[in-house]
Amino acid sequence: MSRRSRMSLFGLLARQFRSDLGPLLALAVIVLVVATLAATAPLALRSMTSAEVAYQMDNLPAVRRDLLSRAAGNPTITPGTAPFVQFEGALKAATESAPNPLRKALGEANFVVSTDSLQVARLGVEWNDPITPITLNVAPALEDNITLTAGAMPAPFDQVLAPQDPTRFPINQFTRDPVDPSIDILLSTASADQAGWKVGEERLVRVSQDDGFYAKLSGTFDALDEADGFWAAARSALQPGISHTSFSGSNTRIVTSAAFIDPGSWATLIDETRLSATTSVGIPLFTDGLTVDEDEELLPQLRHYLSQPQQVAKVANSTTVSSLIFTSDADSTLETALSRASTAISVLVMVASGPIGVAIAALWLLSRLILLRRRDALTLASARGASGVQLRTAQALEILALSVPGAAIGAVIAYLLFPSAWSDVSVILAGVVALVPPVLTAIATSPRSLRSARGDIDPRVRGRYRWVLEVIVLAMTALAVFLLLQRGLASSNGSVTVDPLLASTPLLLALSAGLIVLRVYPIPLMGFARAAKKRKGIVGFLGANRSIRDPAAGLAPVLAMVVGLAVAVFSGVLLGTVYGGVDSAAHSSVGADLRIDSPILTQEQLDEIAAVPGVADSVAIYQNNKLLNLSVEANIAVPILVVDTAALERVQANVPGAAHFDGDMSGKVGERIPVLLSPDLAAQYTVGKDSTLGPEDIVDGGDPGTSPSLSGVQDWVLIDRANSAAFDIDKFLPRITLITLDDGADAGAVTADLAKIVGSDATIESPADASALLDGSPVSGGLQLALLALIIVVALLCAATVVLALMISGPARERLLALLRTLGLTRSQAQGITGWEIGPTALVAIVVGLVLGAVLPLIVLAGVDLRPFTGGVLQPAVILDPVLLSLIIGGFALLVVIATMVAIATARRVSLAKTLRTSEEG
Known part of the structure; x- marks a missing residue:
C-alpha cells in the first residue's frame, strides 16, 4: 500500500499548517468574530432604526399620529340609502394616490360629520343640573367600532321638526305634543352617565329660540378598542367635555356629549334644520413592517402629503367640503425617531472605529508572528530563487484560504440573526474583513522581515519615512478636530447617515496619541536606565534598556492599549452623559415632580x-x-x-x-x-x-x-x-x-x-415617566448593549495584542535570557526583565488612554447632536461617573495585567539547551 509523500506540495503545506496551527487558528477566530460583527452591525442598526420608529409611533396617541382634517361643511351627499358613497370613494382615491411607502402606511379613511353644540333641556324641569348640550354626529363606520351596552342602534327617520304651528311655538320642554317627531340618538356610556340621560328618555333639543325637536336615547355604547384610529376623528365621542358655568354665585357643570344618529337620515336632518356642520376625517397611519429605507423615504412623502390639499369633491359650494388639508404629529415624531437612530449610529460608529483599529493591530501582530515562525523556511526559499512577489503571493493566498471561510460564516450568521433587515453592505464588509489578513501578511512578508536584525540600535535614529507618516497622521488629526469644532453640531434632518468626519476623528486621535507615546516614553526610560546603571541589580538596568531598544513589537500594542482604554472610558462617559441628559431633559420638560x-x-x-x-x-x-x-x-x-x-x-x-x-x-x-x-x-x-x-x-x-x-x-x-x-x-x-x-x-x-x-x-x-419612555426605546437599549459589547471586544483584542507582542519578541528574549541564566540569572529576574518589555509602554499607554478617553467626549460631542436622543432643548453636559469609570479602568488594567502575566509565565518553559544550541547571537 502506497503512502502519500510528506515531501509533496500538499504534504509540505500540511506540515507547515500544523507547525503554525496555534497562530492560524487564532487568526481564523479573529476573522470570524470581526467578520460577524462587521456583517451584523449594519443589519442590527437597520433593525434598531425600524424598531425605534415603530416604538415612537406606537407611543404617540392616535389623535396625534393619524392624519386628521377638519373642514367646515358637509361631505358630498347623494340620494338613497348610502348618502356618503361618493365621499367615501373620494377619500379612498385620496389615499390610493399617495406614493409608496406612504400608501403602504395609510389605512382606510374614517370620517365623522358633526353639528355645532345644541342646547338640551330635560322635559318638565325648570333648571337643568348638569347642563347637557349635545352635538349631532354621523359616522358610517361607527357600528363596526362599538359594542352596545344598552338599548339599540338609532332608527332611521324622515322628519325632524314638527310642522310650523303658530299656536304652539316657541317650542318648550313643558308642552309635549304626541304628534311631534322624535329622533333616536346614541351616546357613549360615559356621556350618558355624566349627563344623567337614561335609555328611552326624551329631551328637547333647541335648534333656535322658537324651534327644536325631541331626541330619545335609543342606546349606549363602548368602544371595541379605544386606541383604534377611528376614534382620532371622533375626539369627543367616548368621553364628554366637562366644564363649568361662570355665572356669579354658581358653578353648574356643563356636560357636552357627542350624539350619533342614523347615517341614512343625515340628509333629512340637514335639509330641515339647516344646521351648520363640520366634517372630520381621519386616516390611520401604520409604520409597522416598514424597513428603515422605507421609513426614511416616508418622511418627505408624508410632509408633502400634509402640505397639499386633497380634493374630495369636483364641485365646490358653501356647504360642501371640496378639499381637505391634513395635519399630524407623525412627521415630527418620525423625524425625531430617525434623528435618535442617526445619533446612536453616529456614536456607535465613532466608538467602533477604535475596535477596528485594535483588530487590525491584532491581525498585524498575528501576521508578524506567523512569518517569524516561518522565517527560516522563507529565507531558504528566497535563497533558492523565490522572488519577493512569489513569497508574498504564496503567504497571502494561504491566509486568504483561511479568512474567506471565516468571513463567509460571519455573513451567514448575520443573515440568520437579521433576515428582514438584510443588506448587501453586510457582504461587502465581510469581504473587506476577509481581505485584510492576506494584505497584512503580504506587507509583513518583506525582505527585511526575513533577516535577523539586532534590536539594540539607538532609538533616536529614525527613518525619514516614519517622520513623514507621523506628520501626516498628526496633521490629519488636527484638521479633523478643527473641522469638527468649526462645524458645530451636525443635524441628521431625519435621515440615517454615517458622518465620515465623526467616524474618523476618534481613531485619528487615538493613533496620534499612540505615536506620541512611542516618541515620548523612551525619554524618562533613558534617564532611569542611566540611574539604574549606577545601582546594584540587573533587572531594572537591563529591563529599561530592552524596553527602549525593543518595545515589544512597537506601535501595534501601544495603539491597542491607548485605543482600548480610550474607547472604554469614552463609552463610560458617553453612557453617563446620555442618561444624565435624558433625566435632566425629562425633569425640564415635565417642569416639576x-x-x-x-x-x-x-x-x-x-x-x-x-x-x-x-x-x-x-x-x-x-x-x-x-x-x-x-x-x-x-x-x-x-x-x-x-x-x-x-x-x-x-x-x-x-x-x-x-x-x-x-x-x-x-x-x-x-x-x-x-x-x-x-x-x-x-x-x-x-x-x-x-x-x-x-x-x-x-x-x-x-x-x-x-x-x-x-x-x-x-x-x-x-x-x-x-x-x-x-x-x-x-x-x-x-x-x-x-x-x-x-x-x-x-x-x-x-x-x-x-x-x-x-x-x-x-x-x-413625572420626570421618571418621561425618562422611562426614552430609556425604554430600542435605540436606548441598543446603544447600551452595543457599547458594552464594544468595550468587551476591544478589551479582549487589547489583551490579545499584548500577548502577541510578547510572543513576537520571544525568540530574541529567550536567547538573551538563556545566556544570562547560564551566568546565574534567576527565573524571577528573567520574568522581571520580560515584564519590563511591556510594562513601561503599558503604563504610559494606559495613562494616555485614560486622558484621551476623558477628552474625547469634549471634542467629539461638539459635533454630535444628542438633543434628539435626550429629548432636551440643550446639548447635555458631559458627565463623569466616578463609580462607572473606576470599574471600567480597573477592569481594563486587570485584563492587561493578566495577559502580561500569561505571556511572562511562558518564560518558565524555555529550554536552555535548545535555545543556546540554536542561538545565532550572544
Missing part, C-alpha cells in the same frame, strides 16, 4: 390638589388664547400665560432650565407691568422702553430659561395673576398644574389621589 394636563380645573379642585398628602407646593398655569399684540422690535400676536409667579418659582426651584424672575412680578415697575417672553421670543427680541403688550406698557421681568414645561406653544408672554385684570382677563381657567412633593413622599400614592380629583381625562406625568 409631577405635572397635570387636564380639562379646566376649578379653584375648588386646585385647593383639593394642594391639600393632598405628600404635595409640598403646587401652581396652576392658565393660557389665555385670545391673542394680544406684543410690540417689541416687531409686532407679534401672542397668547398670555397667567400664573402665580412666586409659586411658580418655588415649584420650579430645582428644575433644569426653569425661568428666573428679577423681582416681584405681581406689582409694577413704575407704570409698567413686568412680563416674561417665551424662550423663543427672548432669543429674537428684547423688551425695551417703548414695548407694549396690548394696551399696557411692559418691562422685562427676567430670564425665561429653556424649560418647555409652561406651554405647548413656542411663542407666549407670561404675566403674574395679580396683573391679569389689566389685560381684561377675568377668568382663571388652568389646564396645567405643576406639583412638588414632600421629601420621601410616595409618588404613586400621590398620583392616585390626584387622579380622583382631576378625573380620567387628565394625564399625570
